[in-house]
Structure formats: C-alpha cells, structure tokens
Amino acid sequence: MSDRRKTVTIRDVAEYAGVSVPTVSRVINNGPNVRPNMRDKVRAAIEHLGYVPSLAARRMSGNRSYLILAINDRERTLADWRERQGTDWVDQMLLGGILTCSKYGYRMLVELVDTHADHVERELAATVSALQPDGVILTPPHSENPQITQLLARRGIPFARIGSTEEGAGIRLTMGDRQAARDATRRMLELGHRRIGMISGPREYSLSAWRLDGWREAMEEAGLSAEGLCERGDFSYDSGTKAARALLDRNPDLTAIIGSNDQMTLAALEVARDRKLHVPRDLSIISFDNTPIVRFSQPPLSAVDQPIAQTVSVAVEHLIGEGASTQPDEVIDIPAQIVERASTGPAPRSA
Template identity: 75%
Template sequence: MARTRKSVTIRDVAEDAGVSLQTVSRVVNDGPNVRPHMRDKVRASIERLGYVPSLAAQRMSGSKSYIILALNDRERTLADWRERQGTDWVDQMLLGGILKCSEHGYRMIVELVDTRSEHVERELDAAIAALQPDGVVLTPPHSENALITSLLARRGIPFARIGSKEEGPGVPLTMGDEGAAYDATKRLIELGHTQIGIIAGPREYSLSEWRVEGWRRAMADHGLNSEGLKERGDFSYESGTTATRALLDRNPRLTALIGSSDQMTLAALEVTRDRGLHVPRDFSLISFDNTPIVRFSQPPLTAIDQPIAETVSKAVEHLITQRKDAVPGDVIDVPARLEERASIGPAPRAA
C-alpha cells in the first residue's frame, strides 16, 4: 500500500536516505556539518516521500520558532471587518506574507494590537512570550510607535517597519506613496486639470504626508497653485463626505480630486453626484488603495494600487534571510501603480 503524505515521519526519511535521524534534522533545519552529497540525498528522499516537517519538531530542534508575527491595528481592522466595505488590506498582507513564509518553511501569524492603548506593551509582551517569533512585521501606525519598536529592539527581535522612513532599528519599507501621488496628479494635469484637490489621511500615518508632498510637488512642478486645495480625513467614508463638501464650497472651480483612501473617494463621488456634477465629464476622481469595491462603483474609480502583498513579502524575506547586503537605515521602496478606469477624463471647458 502506498504511504500517504500524512504518515511520513522523519524516521522514514532517515531510513530511505540511509542516514541518521540527526542528519535529517540538520538538513530540515538548514543546519551545519552536513556534506553536500548527504544533504542532496536527504532532500531527494524528502521530495520522493512527500515529507512535511512538523513545526513543533522544528522548534524543538533549535533556537528558531519558524514563526513570523505580523501586527495590525486592532481598531481599524475590526471596523473594516464588521462594516464589510470591501477593504482587503489584511487579505493582501496574508497573501504576500504566507506565500513568502511557505517558501522558507515558516508560518505567519497575524495579531491585532491597539496602538493607542496604554497596555500596548503588555499586549505585545504576551504575544511574543506565546509565539516566540523569529521576526515581526509592523504595519502602520504600529511601524512608528516608539513603544513597540523600542520593545522589539530591546528583545533583540528582528522587525520590519512598513510605511516608515524614520531612523532607528528595524527594516523600513514604503509603498511608493509620494511617487504615486505625484504621478496621479501629473496624469490629471495632462488631462488639462489645473484645480486639483486632495483629501489627505490622518497625521498619525506618515504616508498621509508623503502623498500630500507628492501632490504638492507635482502641482508646483507644473506651475500650479495648491493653496487651499487640501482637506484632511481619517480614511472613512464619513470624513470623505465632509472633506469633499468643504473643498467644493471653498473652490467652486475645482475639477479633480485625489482621495487618500477608497472610502473617502467613494464619498467624494457621491457628493459630486449630489451637486449635479457628472464624473468624469465635469469632475475627475483618483483614489488610493484599489480595493475590490472601486471596480464596481459607477463609474469604476481610477485608483493607485498599493503593492501590499509585494511589500509584506519583501519584509518577510528580509526577516527570514537576514540579508547581509542590507544597509542599516536604507529604505526599501516598492513602487505603486496607477490603474486607470472611467473616473477621469479631460478637464471641462470653462463656461
């Protein structure tokens, strides 16, 4: 009877390869003191038998846990899940992280931590004690929370900081926010728009300011004034409604708008419609995020697609391999891209 994948043990591999259990363990855990031909022999047996090493066994065999921990903001994540509004940040994070972890025989676990809580250190300590991760991926706003980054540094746990350029420990990664905002603004200028507003995100996220900087720089590079064309929201639909109304009230000649989240931009679409403006004939809209929901709005929104999966994948790769060519303080920037849909068009001619 053929042996099933589930029944294969490390002892089966050792017998098939004609080596000791210790040799198989060293190969599985990428340990030292195994001659190349013996390593190849064991790997061939693993492949032939379909052996999958037990995570518990791997952890017992050495100092590694084979776990990468990703921390996400509790309040915002739970709100997104409960409201079911089409956000897919966590999905994309898992896509990039899980696939990269699996390449190296690791597992990724996501924990939700309230970055505003006075108990954040206690929560993080509990997660670290329970999981003993080999590395931690911090997402905004955790990536710039000094309590969290200093705790990980003191524990000697490698970590990656997504959405952060700050100096200090950890590997900083960004997702092309400033460049994407610049390109989006430039595209609208190419279409003849000169009055281009922006709804910025909350200040606690550095990426909110990077997007503003990209928009403002593009306006200046093309000789356009950006004064009075910015409002701020908190990434929510409600804040987008308030911000869009304020911008249109203050700037009747506004013909285009960039929103720092899909929810805020969807709100802008509704506000413009309420005011009798047709998108894109009278008004053009570009969003950040490119979550699934924007493909089904009417019209579908042009959006900056954030490379979440690719960025988390790169973060995990650095944590697992501890790359020797990495220069401390160097920021890894993963470019975003603009996906054009039906929400942008030529600027309307002045009456």
C-alpha cells in the first residue's frame, strides 16, 4: 500500500472552506465578487491543506498565462557560460524574478535571443506565440532594439525595458549607472586621485554613455580635465587589456582607473601587474557589476554593485500588477551601491 500523500485538489479546498469551486478559483486568480471574509477563509484553507494550484488549470480558467518571460542576449550569455567567467547577470535576474513571480503564483522563464540577427522578429514572435506570456522583461541591448519593442507593442504584451530611457511603450528602468559612476569618481577624488582614467563600454549600450557621463561630470565638478583619460572596450577581457595598456601608455601619471564592467577591469588589474604597478599603492581600481569573481582577484576589486535582482523584481511587480495600464510615466531608477575592497587606496604622494 502506498504511503504517498494524496494530492490536494481545488475541490478539497472548496469543501474545507465550505464554498464552491468557482469561488476558490476566483480567489486563486484574484478575481472580483468575493467577500473579504470569504477570501480569507479560502486562503486559510489553501494554507492549511498545502494546496498548490495547477498552472495549466489556471491558464484554462482565464485570459492569463501566469508566465513572465525575460529575454537576454544569446551571444554574450552563451560566451560567458562557456568560458565560465563568473558573471551572474542571469542568476541575479532569476533571483529577483522568480521570488517575486512566486509571490503572485506566477512562473518566470528566461529565453536567449540574438538581438542583431536578421530573424530576431520571427524568432521572438514564435516564442511569445508559444508561451503567451503576461509580460516580458527586456535586458540590454534588447531593451533598445526597435524590432523587439515594436513587436511587443503591436501585440499588446506589457513589457519592461531595463537599461533604456527612450520614450515609447514599455516600463523603463535603470540601475543608477550615471550616479554610480559619479560616486565612484568622487570616491577616487576623496582619496586624493586627480588623474582618473575610464574604460568605457560599447556604444550600443546606453548605460555605457551614462557611466561615461557620470565620470566626466565628477571630473568637471573637481575642476579636472578628462581629456585623453578614456578608452572604449566592448565588455570583453581582451578589450579591457587593450584599453588599459593604451591609457597607461598615454598617461604614465595615471593613478586610478574606473572600468565599466568586471571583465575589462580584471584585465586592467592584470595589465597593472605586468607593469609592476602595485594595486592600490600605485594604481587604484574600481569596477562595475560586482560579479562573484571580483571578490577572489588579487587584490579583491572594489566595485559598483548593480541592483539587478531588485530591478527585475520591480519590473515583475509592475507587469503583474495591471500590466501596461499602469505603465509609469517616469523612468524607474534603482540606485546602485559601491562595495569597497582592497583595490582602492590613497593616491601616491608624488601624484
């Protein structure tokens, strides 16, 4: 005889609460026309019996799929996974998204899409047709791809655009990039640095420009020239190596570098080591992202900790709430924080 527990059904919940099955269904789906005391009785029965609603049944009972779809860049994500570089962007997306979805009885799925592919519209159309998500979260650079945003808008699917401030459909969210770059530069200034270089990200990402602007603004506020102190990379380790070498070749008096992501900044750390520059005695370094790997570099990198999980959680809250009908007029900006470690210190006295 099996000792497995009997699966609790919606009918069991109805009988325990002394209500009809449709009433339980309306409570589960946050439907109207249920008195508060009746809603409380049903929720108490669900809690007591440990009932878990069937996603398939919920989808059949209304016009929702109870799915939130997050779309990330395929090429860059797969490259990071294959090279095992320690980036945790997708992990943080899932942390923020899954927990918030679960609170509302939703599920979150992640799909990888090539934003530059000629067939991106066809690929995305097939994905949303198959899954019929109640909302979509777009991450850079997808969040600024008009093929993607226009397709979702035409289909009436609520969506959130992380890392985008452009006018148009979709909930716009940013992660404090401009202010974080300003704060990182100001921190270097507080430590006495005056020759502060910047390794910027690629132009296709608006956040690259925001970080660059924040650095420049802080330098200008301090009455310092930023001329010749910036090199651009593409977020890869190799591009960071080239950028750091160019910066130090052109500016032998450089005492600080801010990198626009962890991979490029780790490369700058290695370039400093190759040139016998002690970090932070000779050169201070601050990164962006704060992925797990920077805690184990030598020395551990100071970094801007991006609130990815919190930002995705806020996006889910808006998408599940009332969808596009509650789209905020203003950009939602989630502030970032600097985590200071051993890669930053006072400027050399000779500087």
